[in-house]
Amino acid sequence: MTTIKEHMRPVFPFTAIVGQEEMKLALILNMIDPKIGGVMIMGDRGTGKSTTIRAIADLLPQIQIIQDDLFNSHPTDTDLMSDSVQNSIRNGEKLPVSFINVPMIDLPLGATEDRVCGTIDIEKALNEGVKTFEPGLLAKANRGILYVDEVNLLDDHLVDILLDSAASGWNTVEREGISVRHPARFVLVGSGNPEEGELRPQLLDRFGMHAEIRTVKDPAMRVQIVEQRSQFDEDPHSCLQEYNDKQKILKSKISKGRELLDEVNIDFSLRMKISQVCGQLDVDGLRGDIVTNRAAKAFAAYNDRMHVTVEDIKSVIILCLRHRLRKDPLETIDSGERVKQIVSEVFG
Incomplete structure (x- = not known):
């Protein structure tokens, strides 16, 4: 409804x-x-x-929750349940569920x-x-x-x-x-x-x-964006209809990626290289290493693959590391470019 x-x-x-x-x-x-x-x-x-x-x-995709629960509690996963729902389940109560x-x-x-x-x-x-x-x-x-x-x-x-x-x-x-x-x-x-x-x-x-x-600086692309937005504002339903198939394909790619994620693996040699990049960039802490590993796995799952490749890492590593670099006010080079340089040195 x-x-x-x-x-x-x-x-x-x-x-x-x-x-x-x-x-x-x-x-x-x-x-x-x-x-x-x-x-x-x-x-x-x-x-x-x-x-x-x-x-x-x-x-x-819609998620399943305990009906009318204020915290969108999951029906079976205790990590995603409020304390009151956990107590009810422990007491053997049958709680109705719904999708939102x-x-x-x-x-x-x-x-x-x-x-x-x-x-x-x-x-x-x-x-x-x-x-x-x-x-x-x-x-x-x-x-x-x-x-x-x-x-x-x-x-x-x-x-x-x-x-x-x-x-x-x-x-x-x-x-x-x-x-x-x-x-x-x-x-x-x-x-x-x-x-x-x-x-x-x-x-x-x-x-x-x-x-x-x-x-966007390119005039042709700017015109395309403006026209698209105007079309959507004038007739949103026909615009939604036009992109319906593409939306469905992307939706199923995301769902499939979520299902596949736990089975994706990343070789030890690649994990070593990710940590080498983080070390050479002088990234504080280990969050950069952890996030890059996770993002590379998610990227492989999104592309329906079980093994992470060097290209997967290169596709995500700038997004994961550029904001973790120490800012040097005298540096003229962009932090994203610095990441790219070290990545090409380490990964070749």
Whole structure:
């Protein structure tokens, strides 16, 4: 059953988006393996960042949840269940299940910590004298996508909370004598404009991948993008119809990639070379190594292969490492180019 909101606002098809290949690839790989750790998308204003992110959610298969559960609890996986659902199952209760679209939650810039994490339901406390938890945006985003536009303008402590939840998969709230813990597994997608300020390096490092997007300069491509958007605004349904087949193909590729992911392997020699690249680039910590390994596996699974190749690694490594390099103000070379240089030295 479609809601009024869905009926009123069709989503621009992902396969109709022209260019911005880096951003599209980073999003697809995070949909195949959410443990990559999300995407930070930095680029000029008006380059289709928000449109692309909303479009990717539309490609994902529906998820099964415990009916009417506030945390989108999984019917069988305890890591994705709230404590109350776990207790009910332990007590032998049969809970009804239903299917929903993958949640796509927008985090507004002015959001408070209570709105993000959840708080005490004041109305119930006053009227019924009962302390109950009112879930926040992290609860709604469980098993979905949490999108933060202009993440570089968000309060640092809120960004810390988001990144901690995204990394641990849980959100714990301690408020007025209530202690609640609930699953918060989501793909964190941030976007921003570098002109409005950079993110702290330690926050940047927590995003799995970093895509940079630029305004398209080619006049023919610009005209194509403008015409496509105008056609969609005038008649969204015929535009959706036109891209229906391409959408289905991409949808099945993502689903297949998810199923295949656990069986993909990466040779020890390639893992050594990835770590060699990270060492030569002086990348702090081991997140760069871990994320590059995961992304290369997801890329191989996306292309329906069981073994990671050198080309797979080359396709993803810049996205995984460029934001982890130490910034040298005197350096004229772009960080992505530095990664490319070392990769071609190590991999040949």
